[in-house]
Amino acid sequence: HGSLDRLLTSVSSGLSPRKRTTSQCKSEPPLLRTSKRTIYTAGRPPWYNEHGTQSKEAFVIGLCGGSASGKTTVARKIIEALDVPWVVLLSMDSFYKVLTPEQQVTAASNDYNFDHPDAFDFGLLAHTLRKLKLGKSVKIPVYDFTTHGRQKDWKTVYGASVIIFEGIMAFADKELLQLLDMKIFVETDSDIRLVRRLQRDITERGRDIDGVIKQYNKFVKPAFEQYIEPTMRLADIVVPRGGGNMVAIDLIVQHVHSQLEERKLRWDMAALASAHQAQPLPQTLSVLESTPQVRGMHTIIRNKETSRDEFIFYSKRLMRLLIERALSFLPSESHIVQTPQGEDYEGRTFHGKRITGVSILRAGETMEPALRAVCKDVRIGKILIQTNQDTGEPELHYLRLPKDIGEDHVILMDCTVSTGAAAMMAVRVLLVGDSDELHHAEPYVRVLLVGDSDGLHCVY
Structure with a gap:
């Protein structure tokens, strides 16, 4: 997540807050800074209209492709070109299953198949994506590729106008496919994907070159041919050359903009205000007595x-x-105490x-x-x-x-x-x-x- 920063905001500079009254929560909304604006990738809560019904669902883009094909790069370029404030980037990498001790030993020797559909928790993934599409807040696991397990602290993400979901098996599950409004397949030459995977796994995931090549030949390449490449026929758009294909990315952005305009995912404050004109104050409002x-x-x-x-x-x-x-x-509830005089x-x-x-x-x-x-x-x-x-x-x-x-x-x-x-x-x-x-x-x-x-x- 090289282009994702942490929001570091000082709420009360110059003051030393008392420890007992300050929050212990360390989670902060991640940002994606572009040349045009700051995009709040933590999203927003769902909005409701004057009748109390929820706004239309978010627009979900599915990005599929082989390992190291450039899916994340394409996703980030789409986000930057979209220039909308509320976007969630959801990666399948967060939803690997937790390995048993025996499987961890196998993974340490590069003999565990991470490129098989059984390696993913599709149940949790579909549940999470469905909630995000409805505009609800969800907690997303943080997967540690060094220990092959989930970290203790999960990341909280709110709803969004646009959700970009990327992963090697993004089109492998029927339930997930039904949640996608737009399906994109990122096609990149196999030699380029191998070079990128070597660089990523060695520098970011602490693996050695022999282990990466062994895993690629034993699991990654066969999985691409058996499970990933056949799903290309399900895609609405195929993007050759990945993130370098700006023509394809521009076409995608134009389509998403038109969909957002049709859905009108906007905050209609005027409608909410006009719905209560000339009405008495709500009964749930208590006004301080005018003494x-x-x-x-x-x-x-x-x-x-x-x-x-x-x-x-x-x-x-x-x-x-x-x-x-x-x-x-x-x-409050009734409570009896004893006074210094011994009376209740x-x-x-x-x-x-x-x-x-x-x-x-x-x-x-x-x-x-x-x-x-x-x-x-x-x-x-x-x-x-x-x-x-x-x-x-x-x-x-x-x-x-x-x-x-x-x-x-x-x-x-x-x-x-x-x-x-x-x-x-x-x-x-x-x-x-x-x-x-x-x-x-x-x-x-x-x-x-x-x-x-x-x-x-x-x-x-």
Whole structure:
């Protein structure tokens, strides 16, 4: 993955965050930088229209070809030429089966056939691709070719507008073929493929030249002739010479653009907002009681003559009231304690495992001190979402959530809601994961200071 970088974002430079309140998650959205823009290959969550139904499925491109034929190069050139923000590149190499101890010994001596259909976990692969096509979040295994096993930490990937799926057996399974909207076969001369495989396996996978040649003659070449080459007839497009064939890549890109335009995989904020015009605020929205104290603080905050220090002071006071109000919606149960005088007192206690705060950057971060002030040792996560100026769509730029957040009750913090796009995307990130393991399964409470009516209808 030479052209894939890691997103290294400093959320709070210059400050030393307390260890107990920072996320322990180390996963960060991978990027693919092109000459035109930065493409977020971690994808986006699925979007829903004003009726609550999901948008159309993502467009899936299948890339098949012999080992070292240039499939990944073709995929990356397609991504760069497409110039769309949400793309997932899914490789079959991640879905090799975990080898038994006996098979690992065989693999160490280059006697295990990695180029046979039985070497792949097609069940997990089809399940993963189907979820991605529906726009759902999935976890993808990371295969270690040195140890011939899966690494402990899996990679989380969100849905996308375009999914490019590449592998030597991409057309070998009927269930996978049904998920592909476009099938491409990359054809490259066998001598060139052998040279590329030698270079890759020796430099990247720690193998010796004799072992690579032995494996090629014993398994790779026969597998290509028996399983891979016959599937060329299933392809919609055959690309000779791999990544160097820019004419074929341009034709592919033109077709994909036309398909995306027909599918209209776009975020229709106007339709969501207009669907709730002239309607009362939703019942799921709880407004802080307008007491004289609250109205007094609003008067100071909204006054154009208010100084910066006063604005910050009274905003923090109001935020603390909001956080305390939000905590009243969390589940509680009766609890009896004994007072210093030896008498029993029946009170209430939090009925849950943990409370976690998640800030929608950047404004939501200002609510963190208020949450820390009333919740001891609370864990904090952060989500950065910004609107694309060209498309109007919200884009996920940064995500860091504490581990096992699905077991927690979450306080989602954002100071302002205008269109509701960022807030809705944050909710989808928290709630819409793989159906078997959501990011967040427990109820959550959203806290905000100021909200537009249309935006509130979209979010709540």
